Amino acid sequence: MNERDALRALAADLPHAGDDAAVVGDTVITTDMLHERTDFPPGTTRYTAGWRAVGASLSDVAAMGARATAAVAVYADAAFDEEKLDRFVAGAVDVCEAVDAEYVGGDLDTHDEFTTASTAVGDATDAGVVTRSGARPGDALCVTGEWGRSAAALRLFKRETDEAGDGEAVERANDLFRFTPRVADGLTLADRATAMMDSSDGLARSLHQLAEASEVGFALDPERLPVHPAVDAVAEGPADRFELAAHFGEDFELVCAVPEEAIEPAREACPGGLTRVGRVVDAGDGVTADGEPLPDRGYTHGSE
Amino acid sequence: MNERDALRALAADLPHAGDDAAVVGDTVITTDMLHERTDFPPGTTRYTAGWRAVGASLSDVAAMGARATAAVAVYADAAFDEEKLDRFVAGAVDVCEAVDAEYVGGDLDTHDEFTTASTAVGDATDAGVVTRSGARPGDALCVTGEWGRSAAALRLFKRETDEAGDGEAVERANDLFRFTPRVADGLTLADRATAMMDSSDGLARSLHQLAEASEVGFALDPERLPVHPAVDAVAEGPADRFELAAHFGEDFELVCAVPEEAIEPAREACPGGLTRVGRVVDAGDGVTADGEPLPDRGYTHGSE
Structure with a gap:
């Protein structure tokens, strides 16, 4: 198991x-x-x-x-x-x-x-807690922050180990590893998001988990996903860049479903930034990126 | 360290x-x-x-x-x-x-x-929390429950391993290992005890910790300490019996200082039982058992 x-x-x-x-x-x-x-x-x-x-x-x-x-x-x-x-x-x-x-x-x-x-x-605030199970087709799919920073950090740590660098890469990696937990953003979203979770297992896996809990699907527009600048410095081409941003995980950003009318006020109030990256669709349409099925793949302890 | x-x-x-x-x-x-x-x-x-x-x-x-x-x-x-x-x-x-x-x-x-x-x-209840630092000379030293059950369990586990028994000892050991956390007793003592802690590190060490935090001493009367019947079945003489009951630890009973007038009502209300086992004395008198210094010795991770 x-x-x-x-x-x-x-x-x-x-x-x-x-x-x-x-x-x-x-x-x-x-x-x-x-x-x-x-x-x-x-x-x-x-x-x-x-x-x-x-x-x-x-x-x-x-x-x-x-x-x-x-x-x-x-x-x-x-x-x-x-x-x-x-x-x-x-x-x-x-x-x-x-x-x-x-x-x-x-x-x-x-x-x-x-x-x-x-x-x-x-x-919990007076708005109550937000679970994974309330997303509705028609809601916008939104994320906080920029993606791939932990994956980029790991590459930098590895570079330092492999190439015996001057410590600069490892300092930068430590900086990237120290994310800001999105508590303020979560509070802003508490009375706006219909479903929410954090991205510890990566965006792809988070979408599958939200989809299962809410009995919906997601259509992700990969072009809109805000990728951290550090990823560009370490990625080996566009496919690798998406892999680091969407599958690696451990970025601890928020992934949520937000009704159309709430997006603008939520965006203005989220200190970590809020970006619309797709939409909630029917369960039968599954979880897709650019119309293609997005594999439910990320980082799983115990399967290594 | x-x-x-x-x-x-x-x-x-x-x-x-x-x-x-x-x-x-x-x-x-x-x-x-x-x-x-x-x-x-x-x-x-x-x-x-x-x-x-x-x-x-x-x-x-x-x-x-x-x-x-x-x-x-x-x-x-x-x-x-x-x-x-x-x-x-x-x-x-x-x-x-x-x-x-x-x-x-x-x-x-x-x-x-x-x-x-x-x-x-x-x-916390309206009575507030009880810390380790409020004991006053003149208070009674009290404990909940019976002592040495975890030490006895350990001997029984060891007996099973050493002697390849029929499993009865190990079943008994598991029973002894499943203590009842003294939450109900703690609530009863919340507005009565002047200082309190649990006995994870054993009675002797708990007394030294309470003594340091409250800037007092304790005079323990070992005869009054309620020893669990399972200890008698495994102890090798009176010194070993006291060692198991007072030094081994991990019994998760409560040790507290209670003013004279509060002892009787507290005893009646404590489902795990409350026994007076000594008194709070001046810091200069130290922590003693039967008038002899009680060593600050128990179970310490990291020093093994």
Whole structure:
């Protein structure tokens, strides 16, 4: 069973599974584990790791259209190096500050491999939470931010490792890896979007997940997808560029369905930018890019 | 740096570190990581692991005198076995139900070693939260429940492994490992205890931590400590019996300071039982058992 099948099995048992975060009363809660081998390529600083680990959970709160209030993290490593731990905590504190939440500590554990588990909580607004299941044919398909930054970062990390560079690529990669969780954008979209999720598994897979939950299809216009400038610097041609922007994932942008009349006010209010990249269609029309089927393919733990 | 020193370093940076759970507004939040090698001895079922992992976090909410509302957990293993995952979730669901909280899912990850990270959240009552820092000389030292059950479980697990038994010992060990988080007791004590924590690191270490936070000492009367009957079945004499009950830890009972006049009503209202085991004394008198210094010794990750 790979992770995706296992998550499906879990979802069948739990009333709240299946969205980016669970909802209990007005509280939204979400947790994620990341570890060195698969999530922090060589060159990732502990500051970036702290930012990214906690940021991933804050992004899930954002995807529900909730206000992020607090985060905690477990830091597990083979040995406790005070400098590394301090930098991890600094990254966690700073990403929380970036979205007006508070980092309030966590737990330490001994583990062969550097591993983190972060949890974020948030409060639903009066608009309620946005789930994955409300998109309607006719809505516009919109995304926040620019795509492919994590994929570009990975190429830069790899370049540094392969070519023993001067550290500039790795610094740039760390910058790219420190995304801003779209909490402010999610709050703006809370009473406007009909369905929403974050793009941890990539745009293509997110569209398939939204399509399944909402029982709709999506027609993506790839030309409209805002691609991060860093992708152009590392991509090997147009097909690779689209692969990095739409399949790699881990960009932690928001993907949502927005009714026509709400697009303009939402765009003006989203600090991370909001771009219309396609439309919601009938389920029978499937998920397409430029009219061709868009494969449900991304990054899956457990299938590697 | 061992885990304890690392936690001290963390506490210096974070306003909310140092208690069993962090407090943000009226919300209490806590997280813990457990892994197979150090926390789940051979023979521990996945059901017990789910119960225990989530129970440990619920116990931290209990220690703050807060109402546990929800828990999430990360389940990481080398492969996703549906039966094992189902049993883990069942244990997590059941321990939440035992304290009127809701298990709302979590995350999955691939990891060489079976690892869990659980997070629980709760709501502070109108009485506010109980921290480790309010104990006053003259208060009674009280504990919930019976002590040494996890130590006894570990001996039973080991007996099964060493002697290839018929499985009865391991079943009994699993039962002992599934403690009831003292949430109801914590709520009862919320407006009565002057300081409180749970006993994850054992009674001795808990007393030293409460003593440091409250700037007091404790005089423990070992004769009064309620020892779980399972300890008598495995202990090798009185010294070993005290070692298992007071130093081993992981019993997840509550340790608290209670003013004289509040003891009787608290005792009547605590479903897990409340026993007076000593008194709060001046800081200069230190932490003693039967008048002798009680060593600040327990179970510390990272120093093994």
